Amino acid sequence: MGLLNDKETWKKTILEIINHTNDRNQLRATYASMLVFSELEDQSGIWEETKDLFASDFLQRQKATEYNDEIYLDALDDIQEHVWNFGGGSITQYGLPLSRCGEKTSNIIRREKAYNKEKLTEEVKEKSLLLNSNQRLCYDTVLFRIENAQKYRHNGIFLDAPGGTGKSFVLNILLDTVRSQGKIALAVASSGIASTVLHGGRTAHNMFKIPLMDYNEMCACSIKKNSELAKLLSMTSLIVWDEVVMANKNTLATLDVSLRDILGVPGRFMGGIVFVCAGDFHQILPVIRGGGMNDELEYCIKSGYFWDDLLKLELTRNVRLKADDAKNNIFAKNLLALGRGESGPVKLPEKFGIVVETRKELVDKVYDNLEENHLNASYFEKRDIISPTNDDVDRINLMVYDKSEEPEKVYMSVDTAMEEVTDIQTSSHVETESRKCHHGYEEYMPSQVV
Known part of the structure; x- marks a missing residue:
């Protein structure tokens, strides 16, 4: 307007x-x-x-x-x-x-061109020898598609890889191989934690400026055709998107439509860039606020218009299985069977652990001898109580605090200073003193930043 x-x-x-x-x-x-x-x-x-x-x-x-x-x-x-x-x-x-x-050259392009090609070449040479036949097939297929990208209208590939099959290992070798050749390979994931596993990884929303949107809509990525990011995309040979099964199908559709427009290739998926998305359908699907199973299925990538055209690759061999580790092998096989719906109700072994009746008993078992170890960092590093609700976390934390005999200290801070107060000290070694804040005088003890 x-x-x-x-x-x-x-x-x-x-x-x-x-x-x-x-x-x-x-x-x-x-x-x-x-x-x-x-x-x-x-x-x-x-x-x-x-x-x-x-x-x-x-x-x-x-x-x-x-x-x-x-x-x-x-x-x-x-x-x-x-x-x-x-x-x-x-x-x-x-x-x-x-x-x-x-x-x-802009920062965003310099960042993707700054990889040491010689070093990556040596690493790829060593790591590629560790690929099993299943992984090698996926690796070779993707590289072939990159070398012959112009021959294919649809260069989308989905890598189905259950936990333990070496998905991250394969994706990182692919990224390193492409970068060692002086080409651009972009690594993204659906979540911040997953992106840290990939070499040079970022979240998909951050990399491609994908807007936060309603589940049932498609938008355009905030990328201008004359921007440096658009130039980078025009130079890109490979995009890897990990943990894609938890992404909304419209997120991928938004990226697809945007890349077709930015790169001026309306008839090719993702603008003709070789696009490898990976994940495990045994794990979490898109989280739909207030939605149920039908909503998750509706917005899953398998319901996207692009799904049927994706080349499906699969990693099936669990590399964590070892001949001399029978218990872990049984656990890994049962886990896959559970995800495929091939097993019945899960029964825990009789000697799986210690059964407790109350929270207090739980705290006493996990944090035994807390009185003697309340200043021992390694003691706490080896102990955790996991709870599904924050209310239980708060209750259990208070119980743990109560077991400690160390006197409690409250470190106050001034959140809003009056205009006439101009001498608030920030040193970490000042003595306890009073400072006037907007709700009166409180004890100010800046012994350290907390």
């Missing part, structure tokens, strides 16, 4: 930010976010009117008395870096002057 195209609106916004923070880096980052995501019109006028505000910290760092071109370039360099981090392009496209790094 053009309501935000008025230059004065954005200038007032910048001045409002300045009134709320003295952090000029935060100001520049917020401004960069405006440039990338708000589709602002020509910013040359706003920059000329407010550039002193954007560069004031650089003036202080250089201990200068007057602004000069070097100081303004420092501010422009910082804005350019923030714009790149948000997936934008050169700031000149928004009407700002060219920065020193304006013609250089």
Whole structure:
């Protein structure tokens, strides 16, 4: 509707930010976010009117008395870096002057090109020898697809890999192999924890700017065609998405539609990039708030329009099974049978553990001799009580605290200081003293940051 195209609106916004923070880096980052995501019109006028505000910290760092071109370039360099981090392009496209790094490669591209090819080649050579025949087939199939990507209309591959079959091992070798060849391979996962397992992994929402959306809708990724992220995607040979079974089918559909549009290949899945998604349907499906089993099935990737066209690969050999470990082998086989619905009700062995009747008895069994070990870190590292509800966690924590004879200490902090209070100390070695806060005097003991 053009309501935000008025230059004065954005200038007032910048001045409002300045009134709320003295952090000029935060100001520049917020401004960069405006440039990338708000589709602002020509910013040359706003920059000329407010550039002193954007560069004031650089003036202080250089201990200068007057602004000069070097100081303004420092501010422009910082804005350019923030714009790149948000997936934008050169700031000149928004009407700002060219920065020193304006013609250089952006952070997002440098990050994916910074891998040591020689080192990765050696690691791939060693690790590829460890692949079993099942893993080798998957590995070779994906590499063949990458080498012959143009021959296939649909380069989507689903790797079905139950726990223990070496899924992460195979995915990481694939990533390392592609990167050792000087090509771009992007690694993402549906959750933050899963992304840490992949080499160079990030969450899919972070990497592809996938918006948070309702379960039944499709949106577009926040990627502009002239952005640095779009350039990176145009250079990409492989995308790996782990733990994909817990992703909503519309999330993948959103990425598919966006890549087709960004890369200008409307007739090819994921814009023609070889796309390997992996997961285990024995594990969690998409979590639908307030939904039931039917909803989970409806929004599972198997219900997506792209599912039938995915090439299905499978890892079946459990690499954790060992000939001399009969108990663990039985457990692994029973676990798979349970996930496939091939086993009946689960029965725990009679000597599985110690049965307790009350929470107090549970705490006494797990935290025995707590009085003698309450300052022993290794004692607590070896003990855990897992509970499905936070209420039980709170009750059990209080019971554990009560078993300790150490006197309780409360470390107070000032959350809101009165205007006249200007001498609040932050040293970790000051004595206990009183500080006035918005709800009266409280004991202030900053012996350490907690």
